[in-house]
Amino acid sequence: MNRRRTLDVSHLPTFAFGQRDPLWWGVMGLIVIESTVFVLGLASYFYIRGNHFEWPPSGSDPIIRVLATVNMGLLLLSCLPMHWANTSALKRKLRGMRWGLVLASLLGLAFLAIRIINMQAVGFRWDSHAYGSIFFTLVGLHTVHIIASTLENLVIAAVLFIGPVEEKHLVDVRVNGMYWFFVVASWVPFYVLLFMAPNLFRA
Amino acid sequence: MSSGSVLPSPALPDAPPLESEAEARERAQLERTWSPLGGLKGWLSDVHHTTIGRRFIVTAFIFFLLGGVEALVMRLQLARPESTVLGPDLYNQVFTMHGSTMMFLFAVPMMEGVGLLLVPLMIGTRNAAFPRLNAFAYYTYLIGGLLMNVSFLLDMGPDTGWFAYVPLSGPEYSPGKRVDVWAQMITFTELSALAGSVNMIATIFKLRAPGMSLNRMPLFVWAQLVKAFMILFSMPAVMLASLYLAMDRLIGTHFFNPAEGGDALLWQHLFWFFGHPEVYIIFLPALGILSSVLAVFARREIFGYLPMVLAMVAIGFIGFGLWVHHMFATGLPQLGQSFFTAASLMVAVPSGVQIFCWLATLWGGKLRLRLPLYWILAFFALFVFGGLSGVMLGAYALDLQVHDTFFVVAHFHYVLIGGAVFPLFGGFYYWFPKFTGRMLSERLGKWHFWLFFAGFNLTFFPMHYLGLMGMPRRVYTYAPDRGWTDLNLLATVGTFIMAVGLVLFVVNVFWSRKRGAVAGDNPWDADTLEWATSSPPPPYNFLHLPTVRGRYALWTQAVDQPIVTGVRSDRPEVLVTRLMDAEPDHRMEQPGPSLWPLAVALSSGVAFTVSIFTPWGIVIGAGLALITLTGWFWPKKPYREELLEEQP
Numbered sequence: 001m002n003r004r005r006t007l008d009v010s011h012l013p014t015f016a017f018g019q020r021d022p023l024w025w026g027v028m029g030l031i032v033i034e035s036t037v038f039v040l041g042l043a044s045y046f047y048i049r050g051n052h053f054e055w056p057p058s059g060s061d062p063i064i065r066v067l068a069t070v071n072m073g074l075l076l077l078s079c080l081p082m083h084w085a086n087t088s089a090l091k092r093k094l095r096g097m098r099w100g101l102v103l104a105s106l107l108g109l110a111f112l113a114i115r116i117i118n119m120q121a122v123g124f125r126w127d128s129h130a131y132g133s134i135f136f137t138l139v140g141l142h143t144v145h146i147i148a149s150t151l152e153n154l155v156i157a158a159v160l161f162i163g164p165v166e167e168k169h170l171v172d173v174r175v176n177g178m179y180w181f182f183v184v185a186s187w188v189p190f191y192v193l194l195f196m197a198p199n200l201f202r203a
Numbered sequence: 204m205s206s207g208s209v210l211p212s213p214a215l216p217d218a219p220p221l222e223s224e225a226e227a228r229e230r231a232q233l234e235r236t237w238s239p240l241g242g243l244k245g246w247l248s249d250v251h252h253t254t255i256g257r258r259f260i261v262t263a264f265i266f267f268l269l270g271g272v273e274a275l276v277m278r279l280q281l282a283r284p285e286s287t288v289l290g291p292d293l294y295n296q297v298f299t300m301h302g303s304t305m306m307f308l309f310a311v312p313m314m315e316g317v318g319l320l321l322v323p324l325m326i327g328t329r330n331a332a333f334p335r336l337n338a339f340a341y342y343t344y345l346i347g348g349l350l351m352n353v354s355f356l357l358d359m360g361p362d363t364g365w366f367a368y369v370p371l372s373g374p375e376y377s378p379g380k381r382v383d384v385w386a387q388m389i390t391f392t393e394l395s396a397l398a399g400s401v402n403m404i405a406t407i408f409k410l411r412a413p414g415m416s417l418n419r420m421p422l423f424v425w426a427q428l429v430k431a432f433m434i435l436f437s438m439p440a441v442m443l444a445s446l447y448l449a450m451d452r453l454i455g456t457h458f459f460n461p462a463e464g465g466d467a468l469l470w471q472h473l474f475w476f477f478g479h480p481e482v483y484i485i486f487l488p489a490l491g492i493l494s495s496v497l498a499v500f501a502r503r504e505i506f507g508y509l510p511m512v513l514a515m516v517a518i519g520f521i522g523f524g525l526w527v528h529h530m531f532a533t534g535l536p537q538l539g540q541s542f543f544t545a546a547s548l549m550v551a552v553p554s555g556v557q558i559f560c561w562l563a564t565l566w567g568g569k570l571r572l573r574l575p576l577y578w579i580l581a582f583f584a585l586f587v588f589g590g591l592s593g594v595m596l597g598a599y600a601l602d603l604q605v606h607d608t609f610f611v612v613a614h615f616h617y618v619l620i621g622g623a624v625f626p627l628f629g630g631f632y633y634w635f636p637k638f639t640g641r642m643l644s645e646r647l648g649k650w651h652f653w654l655f656f657a658g659f660n661l662t663f664f665p666m667h668y669l670g671l672m673g674m675p676r677r678v679y680t681y682a683p684d685r686g687w688t689d690l691n692l693l694a695t696v697g698t699f700i701m702a703v704g705l706v707l708f709v710v711n712v713f714w715s716r717k718r719g720a721v722a723g724d725n726p727w728d729a730d731t732l733e734w735a736t737s738s739p740p741p742p743y744n745f746l747h748l749p750t751v752r753g754r755y756a757l758w759t760q761a762v763d764q765p766i767v768t769g770v771r772s773d774r775p776e777v778l779v780t781r782l783m784d785a786e787p788d789h790r791m792e793q794p795g796p797s798l799w800p801l802a803v804a805l806s807s808g809v810a811f812t813v814s815i816f817t818p819w820g821i822v823i824g825a826g827l828a829l830i831t832l833t834g835w836f837w838p839k840k841p842y843r844e845e846l847l848e849e850q851p
Contacts, residue, residue: 012769133465
């Protein structure tokens with residue numbers, strides 16, 4: 001009916017992975033925000049530490065190295081099933097996505113259980129002193145991330161079990177996996193600093 | 204439509220006689236797909252960027268008027284020495300409300316709203332990337348604003364200044380709930396700004412019209428992009444700081460308590476690490492407005508596109524390196540003094556680059572002296588003036604002399620009102636016809652401009668002198684023998700003149716909405732894509748998605764500039780393009796209207812408000828948020844051809 005020049009896009013797909021996808025940028029934005037929170041949390045830790053000759057303050061050794069290390073290991077281990085879910089999304093395989101997410105969530109729940117035991121075993125509270133405040137806040141912030149992320153894993157797994165499953169859910173699985181990797185990786189510096197070497201970088 | 208029409212581009216999508224039957228069908232289908240639902244539910248569930256953007260702007264403007272009334276009351280109190288309009292307690296609440304309202308409830312959300320309203324139109328798409336997140340951002344902001352203002356009416360308004368320094372705001376010196384209300388309001392509005400920024404970045408990166416490569420984006424879009432990145436890196440600081448403060452007050456942590464190893468200066472560092480970039484977060488979008496208006500009213504492209512973009516990015520970086528100049532009076536090592544003085548002066552370089560580029564634009568342009576340009580020209584005078592006092596304050600030695608005096612008040616009102624509110628008004632006069640279809644009255648507008656301009660200078664210019672004479676800010680009164688009386692009276696008179704100007708503006712808006720001259724699609728002969736659609740834009744923004752072949756989309760379009768076809772009109776679908784060069788990449792279906800964003804905002808409202816009184820608020824709110832977020836995420840009626848082959 002008219003000879004206006006057109007740019008036909010009807011042949012283009014309806015979803016894409018990675019940085020082609022707007023949702024990937026959304027989650028990346030969230031990761032940037034959370035990273036900034038964590039970095040500023042670390043900065044607060046060092047700032048408060050600068051006021052102390054003895055760190056941690058005497059009588060408040062948090063170092064339950066074994067539990068903390070087991071927990072770090074659980075988180076790193078959870079990356080394997082998450083990776084399985086991620087690659088299954090690329091291959092469009094339901095089974096890997098479902099069970100990958102379920103396994104990662106179970107490891108997340110185990111992590112949370114150990115963390116509760118761990119935090120009960122430290123000999124101080126958030127209102128004991130400034131060290132306790134920053135310690136509990138940093139651990140608490142990360143715990144909130146694990147809780148939220150585990151619940152997110154479970155909700156996506158539920159969608160994959162109940163259905164109907166749409167193509168765009170493949171994208172959801174991928175970006176969810178990316179966020180989980182971030183939550184795991186972000187704990188590494190805190191694990192080292194809070195539990196293994198509280199006086200790191202100190203002259 | 205015949206191929207022989209003059210502009211076969213989307214510039215004339217609303218010319219009914221030329222519209223073919225196929226186009227009419229397409230239009231009707233788009234109308235069905237994109238229109239909001241009816242009734243109250245439709246109103247609450249609307250997620251389109253023009254609706255949400257307008258709500259942001261209107262709400263922020265109402266808060267601006269409230270903040271203005273608070274300023275008027277303060278000026279009444281200060282007009283005479285030993286006045287008794289306000290007592291000291293109420294005065295503390297009023298200046299805190301004024302500052303917090305203007306910074307958190309007016310300036311940032313207003314710039315968010317302007318960006319949200321304009322950016323998707325300017326880049327030629329049908330909606331923002333995450334429509335429901337936008338709705339959530341708006342409701343969260345509204346709840347935070349209401350919380351603070353209602354508390355103020357209940358005599359629970361915050362009273363420790365807009366930056367709430369500890370130990371004054373700590374549990375020992377501020378018992379009661381006032382500071383808690385402030386801290387939670389911060390959390391709400393920052394959450395809203397963060398959600399809005401993520402949305403803005405994804406929208407700008409992925410939804411630009413084919414052909415609009417990064418180096419062809421309008422400067423307004425660049426400004427919004429840099430602003431959004433600054434928000435991502437700065438707002439977490441104040442959220443963390445207000446979290447520490449709330450915890451110190453509610454559950455007995457010791458972040459700011461030196462007796463238990465905490466540190467009061469930690470608050471100032473975290474607050475200003477946010478607070479200084481905040482100034483540029485307000486200022487950068489204003490620069491974007493400025494560049495849009497200037498190009499159109501100087502009738503030429505902006506001089507030095509690349510230096511302008513680089514200058515904005517440079518401001519974005521340098522803005523993070525000078526927060527400590529707010530803390531010169533806290534006792535810094537000499538290295539710190541020198542470093543932060545140098546960093547503060549350095550930001551004058553990119554600002555200067557921009558000013559000279561704009562001047563060169565004016566120099567080579569054929570000026571049309573219409574109302575939007577008035578405000579922009581005034582900006583140059585006021586902003587350069589405020590910038591000069593800024594250079595003075597950025598120097599450590601001078602800052603110590605005038606710290607916490609009215610000199611500082613004068614300086615930041617010159618840069619914030621001169622640098623942001625003046626361009627905002629210019630932008631308002633410029634874009635009003637696009638969103639209402641009517642022009643604002645030029646005559647009332649000139650009254651508004653001259654009264655506001657004169658009143659502004661009468662109010663704030665004398666404050667430089669008051670500051671140099673030693674009048675501290677935030678005092679509720681002063682003795683008659685100080686010699687501050689006349690200048691204070693002058694400032695108060697100026698404030699009332701500004702207020703009269705504002706009243707005329709409001710009258711103008713209400714009158715012109717119904718009776719102003721009909722504007723047409725592109726009354727200013729402007730260059731950006733929002734002028735290529737009807738005024739006001741339809742709920743789907745463009746009948747045919749446009750393509751672009753130059754920086755000034757409408758000025759550079761070819762006679763046979765192609766349009767995009769093949770994006771579905773029976774579903775809310777948008778075209779996703781590549782990050783750098785905006786080649787078409789895929790089509791994405793968008794979520795439609797939904798009540799879930801409101802529900803999630805309400806659950807976070809419960810969490811933060813109840814937690815002022817008991818820590819259990821967080822637990823209750825988290826439970827509600829889990830339920831509502833699952834509702835938000837849960838898939839609805841899928842399309843058969845988009846199902847995965849393998850099903851449960």
